[in-house]
Amino acid sequence: MKNHRIAVIPGDGIGGEVMPEGLRVLEAAAGKFNIEIEFTHFDWSCSDYYLKHGQMLPADWFETLKPFDAIYFGAVGWPEVVPDHISLWGSLLKFRREFDQYVNLRPVRLMPGVPCPLAGRKPGDIDFYVVRENTEGEYSKIGGMMFEGTERELVLQESVFTRTGVDRILRFAFELAKNRPKRHLTAATKSNGIAISMPYWDERVALMGGEFPEVSWDKYHIDILTARFVLTPDLFDVVVASNLFGDILSDLGPACAGTIGIAPSANLNPDRLFPSLFEPVHGSAPDIAGRNIANPIAMVWSGAMMLDFLGNGDPRYRAAHDAIISAIEAILVDGPRTPDMGGRATTVEVGAAIAAAV
Amino acid sequence: MKNHRIAVIPGDGIGGEVMPEGLRVLEAAAGKFNIEIEFTHFDWSCSDYYLKHGQMLPADWFETLKPFDAIYFGAVGWPEVVPDHISLWGSLLKFRREFDQYVNLRPVRLMPGVPCPLAGRKPGDIDFYVVRENTEGEYSKIGGMMFEGTERELVLQESVFTRTGVDRILRFAFELAKNRPKRHLTAATKSNGIAISMPYWDERVALMGGEFPEVSWDKYHIDILTARFVLTPDLFDVVVASNLFGDILSDLGPACAGTIGIAPSANLNPDRLFPSLFEPVHGSAPDIAGRNIANPIAMVWSGAMMLDFLGNGDPRYRAAHDAIISAIEAILVDGPRTPDMGGRATTVEVGAAIAAAV
Ligand SMILES: CC(C)[C@H](C(=O)O)[C@@H](O)C(=O)O
Ligand SMILES: CC(C)[C@H](C(=O)O)[C@@H](O)C(=O)O
Numbered sequence: 001m002k003n004h005r006i007a008v009i010p011g012d013g014i015g016g017e018v019m020p021e022g023l024r025v026l027e028a029a030a031g032k033f034n035i036e037i038e039f040t041h042f043d044w045s046c047s048d049y050y051l052k053h054g055q056m057l058p059a060d061w062f063e064t065l066k067p068f069d070a071i072y073f074g075a076v077g078w079p080e081v082v083p084d085h086i087s088l089w090g091s092l093l094k095f096r097r098e099f100d101q102y103v104n105l106r107p108v109r110l111m112p113g114v115p116c117p118l119a120g121r122k123p124g125d126i127d128f129y130v131v132r133e134n135t136e137g138e139y140s141k142i143g144g145m146m147f148e149g150t151e152r153e154l155v156l157q158e159s160v161f162t163r164t165g166v167d168r169i170l171r172f173a174f175e176l177a178k179n180r181p182k183r184h185l186t187a188a189t190k191s192n193g194i195a196i197s198m199p200y201w202d203e204r205v206a207l208m209g210g211e212f213p214e215v216s217w218d219k220y221h222i223d224i225l226t227a228r229f230v231l232t233p234d235l236f237d238v239v240v241a242s243n244l245f246g247d248i249l250s251d252l253g254p255a256c257a258g259t260i261g262i263a264p265s266a267n268l269n270p271d272r273l274f275p276s277l278f279e280p281v282h283g284s285a286p287d288i289a290g291r292n293i294a295n296p297i298a299m300v301w302s303g304a305m306m307l308d309f310l311g312n313g314d315p316r317y318r319a320a321h322d323a324i325i326s327a328i329e330a331i332l333v334d335g336p337r338t339p340d341m342g343g344r345a346t347t348v349e350v351g352a353a354i355a356a357a358v
Numbered sequence: 359m360k361n362h363r364i365a366v367i368p369g370d371g372i373g374g375e376v377m378p379e380g381l382r383v384l385e386a387a388a389g390k391f392n393i394e395i396e397f398t399h400f401d402w403s404c405s406d407y408y409l410k411h412g413q414m415l416p417a418d419w420f421e422t423l424k425p426f427d428a429i430y431f432g433a434v435g436w437p438e439v440v441p442d443h444i445s446l447w448g449s450l451l452k453f454r455r456e457f458d459q460y461v462n463l464r465p466v467r468l469m470p471g472v473p474c475p476l477a478g479r480k481p482g483d484i485d486f487y488v489v490r491e492n493t494e495g496e497y498s499k500i501g502g503m504m505f506e507g508t509e510r511e512l513v514l515q516e517s518v519f520t521r522t523g524v525d526r527i528l529r530f531a532f533e534l535a536k537n538r539p540k541r542h543l544t545a546a547t548k549s550n551g552i553a554i555s556m557p558y559w560d561e562r563v564a565l566m567g568g569e570f571p572e573v574s575w576d577k578y579h580i581d582i583l584t585a586r587f588v589l590t591p592d593l594f595d596v597v598v599a600s601n602l603f604g605d606i607l608s609d610l611g612p613a614c615a616g617t618i619g620i621a622p623s624a625n626l627n628p629d630r631l632f633p634s635l636f637e638p639v640h641g642s643a644p645d646i647a648g649r650n651i652a653n654p655i656a657m658v659w660s661g662a663m664m665l666d667f668l669g670n671g672d673p674r675y676r677a678a679h680d681a682i683i684s685a686i687e688a689i690l691v692d693g694p695r696t697p698d699m700g701g702r703a704t705t706v707e708v709g710a711a712i713a714a715a716v
């Protein structure tokens with residue numbers, strides 16, 4: 001039996017509160033399904049490591065983390081003390097790039113027991129994945145300023161789309177669509193306005209589509225696509241998007257499903273050359289940190305995605321994943337609930353209840 | 359009394375069907391409020407001009423249109439025959455840039471009689487403006503490809519933010535917010551990911567905010583901002599955004615309010631050095647064109663915005679604007695309705711009913 005080594009980075013704010021609950025549920029599931037996991041903790045955060053060392057990570061972070069099978073990540077960011085661009089480019093975005101976690105995978109699902117902000121939608125109506133490119137595109141530090149301090153001041157900002165980067169995310173998304181109920185893929189674009197990169201993206205989508213005759217596909221400009229998320233979310237199955245567009249759609253999708261506070265995400269290196277990273281979509285939420293009221297479900301759900309990825313098709317891991325999802329669903333319907341879901345339970349109570357249900 | 363000269367460009371698809379209704383209502387309102395308008399028609403479209411001349415506009419379009427007070431525009435695009443990037447950069451986007459229509463202004467309002475896709479929202483709950491930068495930013499043709507046709511192929515795409523361009527849109531938005539009920543401005547950003555242009559945008563927002571102590575302001579990253587449009591649309595008053603982010607938010611906003619099919623927009627040159635352009639948000643909709651079923655309300659509403667802009671503060675024009683809005687609201691509640699709103703009326707019937715109500 002394989003012993004999985006997991007790097008645990010709770011990070012900032014509520015990260016430190018939801019992480020123990022994520023681990024509690026993972027241990028329950030691992031125990032039940034006979035999966036061996038070993039956790040190693042790292043205190044890399046703004047509030048701890050950065051304050052002591054003036055940087056987000058030690059110099060040898062790459063060699064330290066590389067041997068791990070996965071990174072279980074809470075949240076990063078403490079904007080009052082460390083500007084976001086420093087904390088994020090100094091940790092989360094670094095992991096994504098340097099461990100080549102080129103897929104950001106986020107399920108969008110209307111869950112039982114969760115009030116949906118869209119009128120007349122019920123569980124089953126919304127069930128799709130956003131597949132986001134996670135290493136290049138619009139997220140870039142290339143560019144600069146000219147005529148600084150004068151009326152002519154201007155800033156250039158580069159987006160970078162490589163054939164390698166575009167094709168591998170498209171391939172991943174088409175492969176995923178092949179195994180989904182509707183076998184349908186939607187590509188986000190904006191080729192009518194962003195005149196160089198997006199027509200290129202469209203071309204690669206059309207070429208890749210040709211390799212997957214069993215998958216039907218279409219494309220929407222990002223403006224009308226966000227409208228479609230609100231108006232006809234039932235149409236989607238797999239939505240593939242560039243880094244920025246995927247970022248937008250993977251917040252908007254969970255918002256439409258009422259799950260923005262409980263949505264999980266996986267940052268995957270599908271080739272398994274480097275550890276993948278699993279994290280809640282919510283951030284460090286400094287405003288509610290330290291009060292034991294944060295909802296741990298996103299952390300728990302991210303843990304389920306991690307087990308599934310570690311299993312790499314093994315039905316035992318899939319069963320462990322499904323058991324956690326069922327436990328989440330049971331708690332969403334019957335409680336206990338944290339205040340964000342209208343209840344009065346603590347983070348620990350909800351975590352313990354999910355672990356017990358597993 | 360001033361005689362306003364308006365250039366009328368119906369364009370493609372349903373543009374040609376909703377335009378006569380827009381004109382009908384404008385004439386009714388102008389008659390009632392003693393406003394002199396003179397319309398001059400242009401057949402510039404894919405289906406007509408492009409097919410005959412192989413280009414979207416004649417060489418002298420700029421000199422021809424420049425003396426007009428405004429352009430009343432239907433829709434452009436016939437993708438089966440002319441690729442979108444040719445038809446759009448060859449007309450609409452050219453007008454916006456060359457006539458320096460640097461403000462794209464779009465009201466987002468939950469109207470009586472319109473079913474809202476968000477649960478539990480009623481008229482009055484959603485009422486804000488999206489102010490979109492309309493000439494620079496992410497919409498650019500600067501960039502190119504390298505290593506073409508090889509595995510190393512890559513594409514660079516430039517975004518361009520100038521101090522002039524950023525400051526003038528921010529100033530317009532803060533001025534607007536100053537005169538709005540909540541005196542609140544929200545800026546869209548993504549400075550945690552887009553590392554050069556967006557931090558610059560944030561800086562300029564903060565500086566401009568300092569000049570408007572009577573306006574409260576905040577900023578959201580675009581990902582969570584789209585979620586907020588769905589979850590708490592009642593919080594917004596004026597939302598200012600770059601070209602791309604504004605494009606997204608001004609489709610998403612109307613989608614959340616249930617008005618995507620009837621939303622108007624104004625492309626303004628506030629300095630009145632060049633004609634401003636007024637157009638429905640919906641496009642040419644080739645799928646329903648030619649059947650006399652298109653909803654003319656967006657065209658009519660855009661006409662109301664045009665009158666208001668022409669009046670430049672004159673209460674008579676404001677009254678004409680308000681009369682058209684009241685007429686639209688009356689028809690939304692009592693009908694007649696086109697099929698998109700669940701009715702069976704024709705484009706002409708709805709246009710005539712609004713004109714009669716004015
Ligand atoms: C925090 C931020 C840099 C990040 C992103 O934009 O990728 C977040 O929004 C996310 O989606 O994981
Ligand atoms: C048609 C397209 C180029 C245009 C834009 O993106 O500006 C449209 O979406 C709009 O919002 O007016």
